[in-house]
Amino acid sequence: MSPRTARTRARLMAAVALAATLLGAAGCTSDGPSAASGGSGASGSSGSSGSSGGGPKQQEYKEGRLRVLASSELTDMEPVLKAAKAATGVSVDFTWSGTLDAAEQVASGKADGRYDAIWLSSNDYLRLRPEAASKLANETPVMSSPVAVGVKPQALARLGWKPQEVTWSAVEEAVAAGKLTYGMTDPVHSNSGFSALVSVASGLSGAQSALTDADVRTAQPRLREFFKGQKLTSGSSGWLVTAYAKRGDVDALVNYESVLLSMNDRAKEPLTVIRPKDGVVTAHYPLTLLTSAPAGARESGRLLTEYLRGDAAQKAITEKTFRRPVAAGVAPAAGLDGERRRELPFPGSRSVADGLLASYENELRRPSRTVYVLDTSGSMAEQDRIGRLKSALTDLTGSGSSGTGERFRDREEVTLLPFGDKVKQVLTHVVEPGNPGPALEAIRGDVGSLRPEGGTAVYGSLKAAYQHLGQGNADAFTSIVLMTDGQSGDKVQDFDSFYAGLPEGQKHTPVFAVLFGDSDRKELTHITELTGGRLFDATDGNGSLDGAFEEIRGYQ
């Protein structure tokens, strides 16, 4: 299998593992779906929001159950879709996906027969792939929400901003002056991050029409300044909100207006939601049937879209999710400001869109410092766990021709920290911009030399990871990935007190733990909650470790 195929397969497996059945969510807590309220970081023992659903691995179309590849922020549609099921008999099985991933799956034909419909915030990127055109049948915009900036009232006061007057340029200037920090999702993995990136690039380039390569080049210096202020990144909107709430020292969030207003609805201290005066990119959530879907599924899709475009559903949508209705005669929910904004055009060519993403990944965003704390105890020899670990890590090094998001980023510092009874080694490589080959090669070499041997000193090794990150560049996205296949042999109390004693800045480094083999869910949940990380489930078959590692990339 070529690395590229292996990679796509891994993603598919991850997507499948994350399949969440909305209708099965009847037993959910009254707070609504867990991802909307922040995933595992906040919702107790439920574990990773997506993977805890235990969705079916790969399913045939069943009468009246649409299989939908969707943007993760649509978890908030649960009540509306419940009512839709009652009215139409049609239910929805979601599989969450970012824009690029969904575009790849649809354009390559991998979505054929696997999904009946896609429901992303926008199909604009997808349509830049010419192969995708023949894959899309009915396309019905259901609701809309612009990208906005939610700012803490104190920050607003400090900056002396009038919300109606704020522009993307003003935001950039505030960041450059060291007066504003914010969180935003990863454009490669999350639809909202991608829309935000396009908004910011259009706003800061001063482009009067659709972005061109030249506009992106012109905007580079200001974009770099802008992204210096990004202190939080995330693979999904839900986790971003959780992480933001935990941090307390981040001034603002860039996300869809609907996400920010929903968050305010539950928050003690609401953010002021600003739609920048110089323009926004608006998502219209087209529910899009695939031409490959069986006729029955297409008919179900038609019933569902018809229902969703009806007045009752439109009213419920705007009141429950703070998106704007697309039916004339249904008023937007209270709190949705009616003042108009210029719509910033989405790039019309793939080279511009991909160029912008690549630039974000490799040049504009703050670099990442990533530590992989890897259990290489004796038990990893069982069932070729070590082999699966090696393959999952090797996938992340990509190949010479890897696209954006398919390998460790330029400027990224990657550390492998294999452990048994104690830390065995600390192996660090930095991916050199313009010359990523040697570091990626070196990482592959280190991965190849991992040997299963010894016990499982999870906590001591985590400490070593924090200590490693405590030295070196502090101006980076730091994160720790913990992969273990068993129970820890050392003491949690030691780690808890160690963590409590860390300087405040270091406490912001989250641990993303991967459930694998016989690992202890409770133990790992404790670690992710303590550090503000998230749990990923890879206990679900052969490809799921690749999938989990791949998904975690959005958080690093």
Add this chain to the structure above:
Amino acid sequence: MRRILGIALAVLLIGGVIAVIVIGGQGPDHTPTKSVRGVIGSEKSEFFRDPDVTKALAAKGYTVKTETSGSWAMDQLALKEYDFAFPSSSEPAQEIETAAGVKGAQTTKPFFSPLVVIARANAAKVLADNGLVRMSGKNSGTLLMGPYLKAAEEDRNWQQLTGANAFTELAGRVFIKTTDPATSNSGALFIAATSNVANSGTVVSDDAGIARTAPLLRKLISVQGALEPSTDDPFRAFISGSGEPLILAYESQVASLLIQKQATGEAADMVVLYPDTTVNSPHTFVPISEKARELGTLLATDPKLRELAVRHGFRPQEGVAEFTAATAPYPGYLNPGLTGIRQVGAPTVKVLMALAARAKGQGDTP
């Protein structure tokens, strides 16, 4: 030839006999229904979803299920799965017939709807003050294609137009948000009309004409960035209060809102601009399977279905009086007589597709 005619006659006769048996044997209340599935331009989906349309069709023995597609992309679909295709103009009908293997099928043209540009009130006012639009009432006017295309040619931004600075949303290049001219009917017809104006008022018919008009068409399309596959998306964006200040739509989309008394909120303030030069083309029904052979004629001639077509804003064949009467209670938005609008011919499908490709930056436009 005689032989073919003979067979055709026989088919007609048999058809007639069956029809007699069906009608005579069952009576109007128990007509067995033919279930037909069609692919339609998205602008007609609300028409086919209307319970009264369902009822009127059922009374004539039809259960109709529809799916939408860009009219110019229908020939790419697996057409064998459908009983009919109903693109939004006559031009793509031939390609569809060929692709479906039913060349020479009896197509019908039940109704049409002219293209309009829907503008927010602020945008229309600024355009009028700068000589790009002639207002004919508070909510209607004519888009002057000559001055508009000149502004596009010169890369005019809203900020350069007198009076635009008062409105936050009026910034950036002045453009009309169209659909993808290569796949969607409204986008293709817009290219047809603008190429005519750019070609000094004559239909583009050769490579020289393509070369002459392509650079301007490229501008009209490239400034928009990503293109939508149907008018529904920009129109819904407009209604939701987002999107561009000038969007290309069909008159039917506006008329149906008015007639169904839904022109409230954002929609109430819209200004409907009729381009002074336009290409009108009727929605064309292409039967693919035998089951749907008569459906087109039924849609075109049945009085109830014609009335319902008007309810959804369409103009039935020879139906100016019906349309005018139905929209009379909602004056101020529409131009029922299409007065002052110059109707021009469309280029051939081949030329039009070449223009669309060049407009999208494919082909050899520098």
